[in-house]
Structures are given as structure tokens and as C-alpha cells.
Amino acid sequence: MRDILKVENLSKVYKSGSKNLTVLEGINFSIKEGEVLSIVGPSGSGKTTLLGLCAGLDKATTGTVSFYDTVINTLTEDERAALRSENVGFIFQNFQLIPTLSALENVMIPLELQGNAKAKHRSLELLERVGLSDRYDHYPTQLSGGEQQRVSLARAFSSNPKILFADEPTGNLDDETSHNVESLMFELNKEENTTLVIVTHDMELAGKTKRIIQLKGGHIVSDMLNEHTTVNA
Amino acid sequence: MKNLKFLIRTAYRDSRQNRGKLAMFMSSIILGIAALVAINSFNYNLVNDIDRQAASLLGADLTVNGNREIAPKLKAKFDSLPGESARELELFSMASLEDVNEMQFVRLKALQGNFPFYGKLKTVPVEAATDFRNSNGALVDDGFMIQHGLSVGDSIKLGYATFYIAGRLQSAFGSAGVTSSFAPTIYISLSELNKTKLVKEGSLVDYTYYKKLPEGFDADAWEEEQKMLFRNEGMRITTVKERKEALNEAFDMLNYFLNAVALVSLLLGCIGVASSVFIYVKNKIPSIAVLRCLGLKGRQAFLIYFIQIFILGSIAVALGAFLGSFIQLILPLLLSDFLPLEVTTVLSWKAIGEGLVVGSTVTILFALLPLISVRRISPLRTLRSSFEEEEGERDYLSWLVYFGIIISIFVFLWYLMSDLIMSAYFTVGLILSFVLLYSVSKAIMWAVRKYFPRKWSFVLRQGLANLYRPNNQTQTLLISIGLGTAVLAMLFIIQGLLLKNVQQMDAGNQPNMILYGIETDQRDSLAAMTRENGLPLIQQVPIVTIRLEEWKGRTKSEWLADTVADISRWAANREARVTYRDSLDPFDKLVAGKFIGEYKGGNDSIFVSLGADFAEQLKVGIGDELIYNVQGTRIKTYVSSLRKLDFTKMQARFFIVFPTGVLEEAPQFHVLVTKSPDTKTTAEFRGKVVTAFPNVSVVDLGMILQALGDILDKVSYIIKFMAAFSILTGLIVLISSLLLSKFQRIKESVLLRTIGASRKQILQINATEYVLLGALSAATGICISLAGSFLLATFVLELPFNIQWLPILAVFLFVVGLTVVIGMINTREVVSKSPLEVLRKEVE
Structure with missing residues (x-):
């Protein structure tokens, strides 16, 4: 298996007034194609910053993030956008659906960005897959939290991304809905054969992935395989 | 573009809600x-109408006009022209309304011939326009008849003659309706004028000779050929073409004013565009961040919102053009009193086209200011809601947009004014005003922060701190409301200034009544009557009509032919009304030489005293020789002194004063100046004078004040109507600026409520903020208007500058009140709903 993502000597420093704030330092790891892993750690440990850097949403202060052979942090913002459009999917804690678009239109967006002629067909299929075929013309405000996250899942998988980043995907949901969304996410991931990176502080969710990277104070404190995983990857 | 379809589709979907x-x-x-x-349509229609109606505005193909009877050699020239002639004498006089026992100062026009040859005297009944010419009938101004309750058939006494009212005159020919508020027009037949005994040697009479020329006759060529000859005799030839040019010139000022109003409205509209797009973009940031996350490029994100703004902007521009075309139907009604012609209200495609081009350009440019920031919205905002794009690195595109805005304003002004330098000045002036308002707002925020009154109550501190907190609206409001207030306050200041200036004429012992047209044999009895009525004889002076023939050794013709000498044609040609006296008038100030009040006869020279400005216009100084023609007799004089005249007092002022012993035997009439303590005495005295001396005219300051007040009221009504545009646009800017920070304020207020602040306290905090904002904006606007009116009063109107604080205070309170009301309406949501409800909504 090839490395889909490789992180080398990564650090991120933010300026806070006249002071520098080091959020990540000396981060090294790689992710293989099709791998399912979680990045865990307490609040402020740098999880979300790491996700942003890996997904090409932000630029590292030092070090490199490579997607296959492409070093992401040397790309311009527009080049990174093109890379995201073709290869990356996202699931957010607060769903991040566009409020002015219907469920179907939200799912279609990544495909339309690629100029995919079958965007509608594929999106309807995915909405049916997540159990929302009868709600395709509803706006986000007309859907419950769980339903919104299911639309978000359909959107994330719609363009067949090679890698999917999920930031606390069940953080805003109740236990029962969380369980349903998690199951759906892992099922879809398996069906679409996508690499899945979950950022969470929910150890129960992390426990369902095969590999767990633990962050603390901006450093990796452990990177281990999870023997008790319930997910095959 | 490959993704254009997608962008248009997304723009459409995103805009739906x-x-x-x-x-x-x-x-x-x-x-x-x-x-x-609206304004440009009106302007273009006005220009077209002037073009179309010029012949009927003049009423003839050619006129010759002067303040004396035409000289025989010129009369011969005029008579040699082919076609029909007519003649008119115009003078001001008193009209006595015996039926209602009232007096009125009127403009009397005595007509001979079939004037007007083009157009009509509009009368009720229609036949009165012809009937009065062959009878002792008079056409009387309709407004005047209504005011005094007169009817057709009633009698009216002019001088010594009584006329019957033949008809109501519905519009005075070729003059603006507003002039009738000072002296209503009355037409009589010229053959009846003698009976009034109003025209004597030296009377102030305007003579006009009209000609209807055969088709194909080149009136302009004749005018060009004869112009100098007529001018040298103090007569002016006017052709239809000249009348047209003069009217266009006269309306240039109106155009400037209306254009300035349009520009202010447009600029305020532009601020509205920028601030409302700014709010829109601000609300869209989360969606844009998601789209960016999903792979949308910065340029594409920008285009999605640009397409929305462009399409909605185009619709708005088209609606604006439609509304403007509708409003222009109203403008001629508002301005009818100031226009000597009927303005048609056809659609002006030129104005609509301009509106569309200008509108689209400014909309795009001003919307671009906030829109270009869309390119830089980071996808990281999806992960961190508090993420802010790094500042520091300047967006070069924003400089380009600012440059585009300045250039487009300059080009627009240049197009409007057709004057490169003026438009450059105007553009710089506008930039400076904006910079000034911007700097003031910055300074206020800095000062509030620096000298923050920490001991104030919690409510006041919170309200005050909102002025400089993130998402504050101080700058936007100061600029928009400040500009609107400045326009409104300046209007009141100038209006007050003009009225006060006239009112002050009456102050203390200043005279307020002038009696003129007094014949020599009436002088003493009128003086006696004045005293008998308990009124003072402040001034009683003789007036003789003379003409200047030669000065400094050259004839008038030689001077006028000398283009290098640059002497005033008016000063040289005028039929001068002079007086004679033995001492310097106490109201005049001697600025050079010595006043010589007596001519001893024999070999003694005659020394005259000239007004300093008048002497400058003739290029004469102390000791220079002037030869006057006093009703046929040439009199050689020398300048002995120069005086500075004060025109702010209601008194007879003379550019030329002769010594006693020269003009006593010349035909003359007299002027008497007095002061009446109240309007009742004025009315009684006027009645007595006009009854005993029908040829004497009485003008009182109250009448002038009333007429001026009427005119100013009409002017200010129009200005207010036009300023309403600016104010209305300003209000929209105000609402959008308040909305700009609404969400921020709601969050803060809800948090405050959650931790225990009462509704009353929240209301007080908000009210404090809006009172402060309104007060600061209004105060800044008023300061600008004070500076502007000072410059206008000092350099343009040449009036002493003083401020009437009451209307300014009213403007201040109005603006503050409006800001608070709109602000409070905007935040009612915060207090009328439970914190939880608002918090939930915020989450959604």
C-alpha cells in the first residue's frame, strides 16, 4: 500500500499579539491508502490544527505535508483548493451545510465543482443511501441534527474522495443519533474504499478505528494500532 | 469559463433565500x-423646451430694449426692418383698489400693437387678451385678484386713471411666476398710459420694441451688424437665439444645484451599496468557507457573489431609472413658479441611458470594495469560527477599486459640468470631505478610548464603549449621516442668513419705507403729510436723469471700442439717476478726495463725487474729467471724491452726487425715506399718500420681506424635496449600518441578559450608543455645514455671517431622534424575545 499522506517535522506557530504560540511541533507520521485512523487528544492539544494542515486548509510554519508525491504546503491556496476538490472530503462537527441550498444541492456541490454531468443522479443515490431520499428538497433548517449530519456524509462521499477528514463528526449529536451516524460513516467508507481520518476526543469513537494517534501539548505522545477495533481497514 | 454554468447556478441557488x-x-x-x-430628465426636457419655445418666450423675432425712449436714428433703423411692430413700456407703480380699499405695488406693462406675436397672454376670459388693447381695461395677475378678492369688471386705479378689470392674467408673459409675489403684473393699453400721468421726465421706465420678421429674415445677422450702434445708445437687441442662450445660462445654476443634489444622493447610495454588500458578505462567510473547503477557488467564490450583486444591481438600476422617470413628472410642478415656460415631461432616453451606465458603474465599483474580500475567506473558518484572516498584507485590488471609484466620480462630474478644472476641484473636495469625516470618526474613537470615563455608570460605559468595539458603526454612520445632516443644516443656515439680513435693515432707527416718483411741486406737501402722520423725514432727495458722454478726453464710443481699456459697458451706457447735495451723506463713507458740496457759478468747476466701485468700472479717479448730458445740455465735471456706498440700508444710494447749484432747474423727481413704527401705520400712511398723490409709489420693507420670504419658502420647499432624496438614501445607509453590527450586538445583549441584565438596562445601553452616534454624526455634519455656509456667505453671497441656532438645534435633534428610533427598532428583537430563543436562533 502507498502512503496517501505523509507528515514530516511539521510545526505550526500562531502569532498572538507580540507573542508566538506553538500549537504543533515535530509531528511525523504517514497514512496508507484505505487506512482508518483517529487523532485524539484533550482540548487544545492541536488536533484540529493538524487536521487543517493535513487537509490543505492551512499552511505549516515548518515541515511538510505530502499528498502522495505532492507537497501540499508549497501549493498556492487555489492549487490547494483544486487538490481538495479532486481528492478530499470533509465531515464537520457542526455539519457545515450551506443554509441556502437544499439537501440535494448541498450534496451536488463537490460534483458540480468538478463539472460532473451526473451530479444529480449520484447525489440522489447517496441521499437514498443515507436514508434521506424523501427529504432531498429540504433546507438544512428543516432537518434535524442527525439528518443534517447524514446529508453531510453524503456530500463528503459524493465526489469519491481519496481521503476523508472528519472533525468530531458526532460531537453535536445525542448518543443514539451518534451511533447511527458512526455506523453509516464506517459503512460508506468501506463501500467507497476511502482513507478516513477522524479527529475526536471521544475515545469510544476512536476505539472503533484501527489506528490511534494521540496528541498532547502539540506533540504526538503515542501512535499505535488498535487491537480491539471494530472497523476493518 | 469552464465553470461558469456552475457559478451562475450556485449564485442563483444561494440567492434564493x-x-x-x-x-x-x-x-x-x-x-x-x-x-x-429624474433630475437629468428634467434638465434635458428643460433644454429642449427652451429650444422649442424660445420664439414664444420672446414673443417676437427680435426686441430692442432700454431704460429710455429709443433715439430717432435707432428708431429709423428699427422701423426699416420688415414686418409687424409692437411696443411696451414697463414701470412700477401703486395700484389703488377702491372697491376693497387697499393699495398694492405693481408692475405695470403698457402695450401697443399685437404683441405677443408668438404664444399668447393667457387670460380668463380668453377674449380679454384682445379686448384690453382697445379700451381702458386692464389684465390683472390672477394671484393678486384672488388675494384681494377682486372680480372681472371691478375697477383699479393706476396713477390718476381708473381702469376696469378686463380679465385675469394667468401667467405673466416671459417671466417666472415667482416675480409676481413682489409686484403682480398688470397689462393696460399704451394709449391709456398717459391718463395715469405716471410717466414723466426721469421716471424709471423700461422701453421695449418688438418686431415680427418675415420668414427667412436673418435676425441674428442684423443684430450682429447693429449691436454696437444700439449698445452705445444704451439699447439692447435680443433675438430668439440670444434669448435661448440667456435662458440656458440662467438655468445653469439650477442645473448645478440639481446635479449637486443628484450627486450627493448617488454618493450616499454608493455608501449604502458598500455597507449593505458588506453585511451580506459578512453573513455569507460561513457558507463561503464551506465552499472553499470543498475546493472552490477564491476567484470562483468571488464570482458567485459578484454575479448575484451584478444581477440584482442591474434590476435595481433599471427600477431606479423607472422611478426617476416617474419622479420627473413631479419636478416641473414643483418648479413651475421659477420657470417662464412650460416644461414637458416626456421620457428622456438620454437621461435613462446615463442613469443605467452611471448606476451600473458605481454599483459595481462600490460593491467590489466588500466583494473582493470574498477571495480571501479562508476555508479554515469551517474548523474555527473565530478564525480571522491575517491582516497586514494589503490587497492590491482594493487600491485598484478605490482608484476606479475616484476616476469614475471625476468622469461623471466632468460629463455633468463639462468643465475639467471644476470637476477636478469637485472630486478633490469630495475626497477631502470623506477623508475629513473619516478622520473625525477615527479621532472620536481614539479619544473615547483614551479618555474613557471609567467612573460612569455601567449602562453609559457600555453604550460609550460600543463606539470603538469591534464591528462598530461609528465610521459608516459619521460619513453617511454626517453628510446628510450637513446638507440639511446648510439649507437652514443660508435661508436664515438671507432673511435675517433683510430683517436687520429695519433695526433701530433704520428707515423702512421709500416713497418715490414725487414731483417737485408735490415735495413739500408730501413732506408735510409725512410729519403730520408722526413719521420722520429721514431722507428727501431730488433725482435727475443724466447720461455720460465723454470722460478723460475720449467719447463713450471711443471707450467702448477700446477692448483693452476694459471699462464696464453697464456703467458707461446706463441712464444715471443722480442727486445733488451740499454735504456728504452721513451714510456714505469718503474713501478718497474731498467732498465739494457747492458750485458757485462763473468760472468755478463742477466737482462730482462718485461711488468708488462705479469709478473703478469707468477707470476714473480723482481729478478726472467727465462730461454729462443733462437732458440736452452738456456739463463738464471733475471727480473730487470717491465714496463707499452701503447698500444694506433701505435708502436711496447714488453712484454720482452733484454739488448744489447745477441741477436745480433740470427736470427731476424726488424720493422720500421714512420709518414707520408698525404695519398698521404703514398701511394707513400708504393709503393716504396714494390717495393724495396717485403717481407716488410707496415701497416698504415689510412688503419686501414678505416677498422675499415667499420666494425663499418656495426655494426651500424645492431644496427640501430634493434633499429628501439624500436624506432618504442616508436613512437606508443608517439602517444598513445599524444592521451591520446588529448580530454582534444581539449576541452581546443576550449574554448580558443571560447573566442577569434587565431589559431596561439593555435598552438603556443601546439607546446610549445610538444617542452618542446620532449626536456625533449630527454634530460633525453641522460643523461641516457651518464651515460651508460661512464660505458661501462670505465669498459668494457677500453677507455678514451669523448663525441662527434654533433651526440648527432642530436639525440636530431630528437626526439624533431618527438615529435612536431606527436603532431601537433594529434591536427590539433582543429585548422582546427570551435569551434562549435568540441563542437558539444564533446557533441555527
Whole structure:
């Protein structure tokens, strides 16, 4: 298996007034194609910053993030956008659906960005897959939290991304809905054969992935395989 | 572009639920463009109408006009022209209304011939326009008849003659209706004028000779050929073409004013555009971040919102042009009193086209200011809601947009004014005003922060701190409301200044009544009558009519032919009304030489005293020789002194004063100046004078004040109507600026409520903020208006500058009140709902 993502000597420093704030330092790891892993750690440990850097949403202060052979942090913002459009999917804690678009239109967006002629067909299929075929013309405000996250899942998988980043995907949901969304996410991931990176502080969710990277104070404190995983990857 | 379809589709989908939010944006454009199209349509129609109606405005193909009877050699020239002639004498006089026992100062026009040859005297009944010419009938101004309850058939006494009212004159020919508020027009037949005994040697009479020329006759060529000859005799030839040019010139000022109003409305509209698009973009940031996350490029994100703004902007521009075309139907009604012609209200495609081009350009440019920031919205905002794009690195595109705005304003002004330098000055002036308002707002925020009154109550501190907190609206409001207030306050200041200036004429012992047209044999009895009525004889002076023939050794013709000498044609040609006296008038100030009050006869020289400005116009100084023609007799004089005249007092002022012993035997009439303590005495005295001496005219300051007040009221009514555009646009800007920070304020207020602040306290905090904002904006606007009116009063109107604080205070309170009301309406949501409800909504 090839490395889909490789992180080398990564650090991120933010300026806070006249002071520098080091959020990540000396981060090294790689992710293989099709791998399912979680990045865990307490609040402020740098999880979300790491996700942003890996997904090409932000630029590292030092070090490199490579997607296959492409070093992401040397790309311009527009080049990174093109890379995201073709290869990356996202699931957010607060769903991040566009409020002015219907469920179907939200799912279609990544495909339309690629100029995919079958965007509608594929999106309807995915909405049916997540159990929302009868709600395709509803706006986000007309859907419950769980339903919104299911639309978000359909959107994330719609363009067949090679890698999917999920930031606390069940953080805003109740236990029962969380369980349903998690199951759906892992099922879809398996069906679409996508690499899945979950950022969470929910150890129960992390426990369902095969590999767990633990962050603390901006450093990796452990990177281990999870023997008790319930997910095959 | 490959993704254009996708961008248009996304722009459409995204706008579906937001069109209401862009209402503010659209209203700003609609109002700005409506003002522009309405005003320009009116202007273009006016120019076309002047063009079309010029012949009927003049009433003839050619006129010759002067303040004396035409000289025989000129009369011969005029008579040699082919075609029909007519003649008119115009003078001011008293009209005595015996039926209602009232007096009125009137403009009397005595007509001979079939004037007007083009157009009609509009009368009721229609036949009165012809009947009065062959009878002792008079056509009387309709407004005047209504005011005094007169009817057709009633009698009216002019001088010594009584006329019957033949008809109501519905519009005075070729003059603006507003002039009738000072002296209503009355037409009589010239053959009846003698009976009035109003025209004597030296009377102030305007003579006009009209000609209807055969078709094909080149009136302009004749005018060009004869112009100098007539001018040298103090007569002016006017052709239809000249009348047209003169009217266009006269309306240039109106155009400037209306254009300035249109520009202010448009600029305020532009601020509205920028601030409403700014709010729109601000609300869109989360969606844009998601789209960016999903792979949308910065340029594509920008285009999605640009397409929305462009399409809605275009619709708004079109609606604005439509509304403007509708409003221009009203403008001629508002301005009818000031226009000597009927303005048609046809659609002006030129004005609409201009509106569309200008509107689209400014909408795009001003919307671009906030829109280009869309390119830089980071996808990281999806992960961190508090993420802010790194500042520091300047967006070069924003400089380009600012440059585009300045250039487009300059080009627009240049197009409006056709004057490169003026438009450059105007553009610089506008930039400076904006910079000034911007700097003031910055300074205020800095000062509030620096000298923050920490001991104030919690409510006041919170309200005050809102002025400089993030998302504050201080700058936007100061600029928009400040500019609107400045326009409104300046209007009141100038209006007050003009009225006060006239009112002051009456102060203390200053005279307030002038009696003129007094014949020599009436002088003493009138003086006696004045004293008998308990009124003082402040001034009683003789007036003799003379003409200047030669000075400094050259004839008038030689001087006028000398283009290098640059002497005033008016000063040389005028039929001068002079007086004689033995001492310097105490109201005049001697600025050079010595006043010589007596001519001893024999070999003694005659020394005259000239007004300093008048002497400058003739290029004469102390000791220079002037030869006057006093009703046929040449009199050689020398300048002995120069005086500075004060025209602010209601008294007879003379550019030329002779010594006693020269003009006593010349035909003359007299002027008497007095002061009446009240309007009742004025009316009684006027009645007695006109009854005993029908040829004497009485003008009182009250009458002038009333007429001026009427005119100013009409002017200010129009200005207010036009300023309403600016104010309305300003209000939209105000609402959008308040909305700009609404969400921020709601969050803060809800948090405050959650931790225990009462509704009353929240209301007080908000009210404090809006009172402060309104007060600061209004105060800044008033300061600008004070500076502007000072410059206008000092350098243009040449009036002493003083301020009437009451209307300014009213403007201040109005603006503050409006800001608070709109602000409080905007935040009612915060207090009328439970914190939980608002918090939930915020989450959604």
C-alpha cells in the first residue's frame, strides 16, 4: 500500500499579539491508502490544527505535508483548493451545510465543482443511501441534527474522495443519533474504499478505528494500532 | 469559463433565500439612480423646451430694449426692418383698489400693437387678451385678484386713471411666476398710459420694441451688424437665439444645484451599496468557507457573489431609472413658479441611458470594495469560527477599486459640468470631505478610548464603549449621516442668513419705507403729510436723469471700442439717476478726495463725487474729467471724491452726487425715506399718500420681506424635496449600518441578559450608543455645514455671517431622534424575545 499522506517535522506557530504560540511541533507520521485512523487528544492539544494542515486548509510554519508525491504546503491556496476538490472530503462537527441550498444541492456541490454531468443522479443515490431520499428538497433548517449530519456524509462521499477528514463528526449529536451516524460513516467508507481520518476526543469513537494517534501539548505522545477495533481497514 | 454554468447556478441557488437581505442594497441604488434620472430628465426636457419655445418666450423675432425712449436714428433703423411692430413700456407703480380699499405695488406693462406675436397672454376670459388693447381695461395677475378678492369688471386705479378689470392674467408673459409675489403684473393699453400721468421726465421706465420678421429674415445677422450702434445708445437687441442662450445660462445654476443634489444622493447610495454588500458578505462567510473547503477557488467564490450583486444591481438600476422617470413628472410642478415656460415631461432616453451606465458603474465599483474580500475567506473558518484572516498584507485590488471609484466620480462630474478644472476641484473636495469625516470618526474613537470615563455608570460605559468595539458603526454612520445632516443644516443656515439680513435693515432707527416718483411741486406737501402722520423725514432727495458722454478726453464710443481699456459697458451706457447735495451723506463713507458740496457759478468747476466701485468700472479717479448730458445740455465735471456706498440700508444710494447749484432747474423727481413704527401705520400712511398723490409709489420693507420670504419658502420647499432624496438614501445607509453590527450586538445583549441584565438596562445601553452616534454624526455634519455656509456667505453671497441656532438645534435633534428610533427598532428583537430563543436562533 502507498502512503496517501505523509507528515514530516511539521510545526505550526500562531502569532498572538507580540507573542508566538506553538500549537504543533515535530509531528511525523504517514497514512496508507484505505487506512482508518483517529487523532485524539484533550482540548487544545492541536488536533484540529493538524487536521487543517493535513487537509490543505492551512499552511505549516515548518515541515511538510505530502499528498502522495505532492507537497501540499508549497501549493498556492487555489492549487490547494483544486487538490481538495479532486481528492478530499470533509465531515464537520457542526455539519457545515450551506443554509441556502437544499439537501440535494448541498450534496451536488463537490460534483458540480468538478463539472460532473451526473451530479444529480449520484447525489440522489447517496441521499437514498443515507436514508434521506424523501427529504432531498429540504433546507438544512428543516432537518434535524442527525439528518443534517447524514446529508453531510453524503456530500463528503459524493465526489469519491481519496481521503476523508472528519472533525468530531458526532460531537453535536445525542448518543443514539451518534451511533447511527458512526455506523453509516464506517459503512460508506468501506463501500467507497476511502482513507478516513477522524479527529475526536471521544475515545469510544476512536476505539472503533484501527489506528490511534494521540496528541498532547502539540506533540504526538503515542501512535499505535488498535487491537480491539471494530472497523476493518 | 469552464465553470461558469456552475457559478451562475450556485449564485442563483444561494440567492434564493437571501433576496430580502439585499433589499437595502437595492433600495440604495434605486434611490440614487432615481434622483439622477429624474433630475437629468428634467434638465434635458428643460433644454429642449427652451429650444422649442424660445420664439414664444420672446414673443417676437427680435426686441430692442432700454431704460429710455429709443433715439430717432435707432428708431429709423428699427422701423426699416420688415414686418409687424409692437411696443411696451414697463414701470412700477401703486395700484389703488377702491372697491376693497387697499393699495398694492405693481408692475405695470403698457402695450401697443399685437404683441405677443408668438404664444399668447393667457387670460380668463380668453377674449380679454384682445379686448384690453382697445379700451381702458386692464389684465390683472390672477394671484393678486384672488388675494384681494377682486372680480372681472371691478375697477383699479393706476396713477390718476381708473381702469376696469378686463380679465385675469394667468401667467405673466416671459417671466417666472415667482416675480409676481413682489409686484403682480398688470397689462393696460399704451394709449391709456398717459391718463395715469405716471410717466414723466426721469421716471424709471423700461422701453421695449418688438418686431415680427418675415420668414427667412436673418435676425441674428442684423443684430450682429447693429449691436454696437444700439449698445452705445444704451439699447439692447435680443433675438430668439440670444434669448435661448440667456435662458440656458440662467438655468445653469439650477442645473448645478440639481446635479449637486443628484450627486450627493448617488454618493450616499454608493455608501449604502458598500455597507449593505458588506453585511451580506459578512453573513455569507460561513457558507463561503464551506465552499472553499470543498475546493472552490477564491476567484470562483468571488464570482458567485459578484454575479448575484451584478444581477440584482442591474434590476435595481433599471427600477431606479423607472422611478426617476416617474419622479420627473413631479419636478416641473414643483418648479413651475421659477420657470417662464412650460416644461414637458416626456421620457428622456438620454437621461435613462446615463442613469443605467452611471448606476451600473458605481454599483459595481462600490460593491467590489466588500466583494473582493470574498477571495480571501479562508476555508479554515469551517474548523474555527473565530478564525480571522491575517491582516497586514494589503490587497492590491482594493487600491485598484478605490482608484476606479475616484476616476469614475471625476468622469461623471466632468460629463455633468463639462468643465475639467471644476470637476477636478469637485472630486478633490469630495475626497477631502470623506477623508475629513473619516478622520473625525477615527479621532472620536481614539479619544473615547483614551479618555474613557471609567467612573460612569455601567449602562453609559457600555453604550460609550460600543463606539470603538469591534464591528462598530461609528465610521459608516459619521460619513453617511454626517453628510446628510450637513446638507440639511446648510439649507437652514443660508435661508436664515438671507432673511435675517433683510430683517436687520429695519433695526433701530433704520428707515423702512421709500416713497418715490414725487414731483417737485408735490415735495413739500408730501413732506408735510409725512410729519403730520408722526413719521420722520429721514431722507428727501431730488433725482435727475443724466447720461455720460465723454470722460478723460475720449467719447463713450471711443471707450467702448477700446477692448483693452476694459471699462464696464453697464456703467458707461446706463441712464444715471443722480442727486445733488451740499454735504456728504452721513451714510456714505469718503474713501478718497474731498467732498465739494457747492458750485458757485462763473468760472468755478463742477466737482462730482462718485461711488468708488462705479469709478473703478469707468477707470476714473480723482481729478478726472467727465462730461454729462443733462437732458440736452452738456456739463463738464471733475471727480473730487470717491465714496463707499452701503447698500444694506433701505435708502436711496447714488453712484454720482452733484454739488448744489447745477441741477436745480433740470427736470427731476424726488424720493422720500421714512420709518414707520408698525404695519398698521404703514398701511394707513400708504393709503393716504396714494390717495393724495396717485403717481407716488410707496415701497416698504415689510412688503419686501414678505416677498422675499415667499420666494425663499418656495426655494426651500424645492431644496427640501430634493434633499429628501439624500436624506432618504442616508436613512437606508443608517439602517444598513445599524444592521451591520446588529448580530454582534444581539449576541452581546443576550449574554448580558443571560447573566442577569434587565431589559431596561439593555435598552438603556443601546439607546446610549445610538444617542452618542446620532449626536456625533449630527454634530460633525453641522460643523461641516457651518464651515460651508460661512464660505458661501462670505465669498459668494457677500453677507455678514451669523448663525441662527434654533433651526440648527432642530436639525440636530431630528437626526439624533431618527438615529435612536431606527436603532431601537433594529434591536427590539433582543429585548422582546427570551435569551434562549435568540441563542437558539444564533446557533441555527
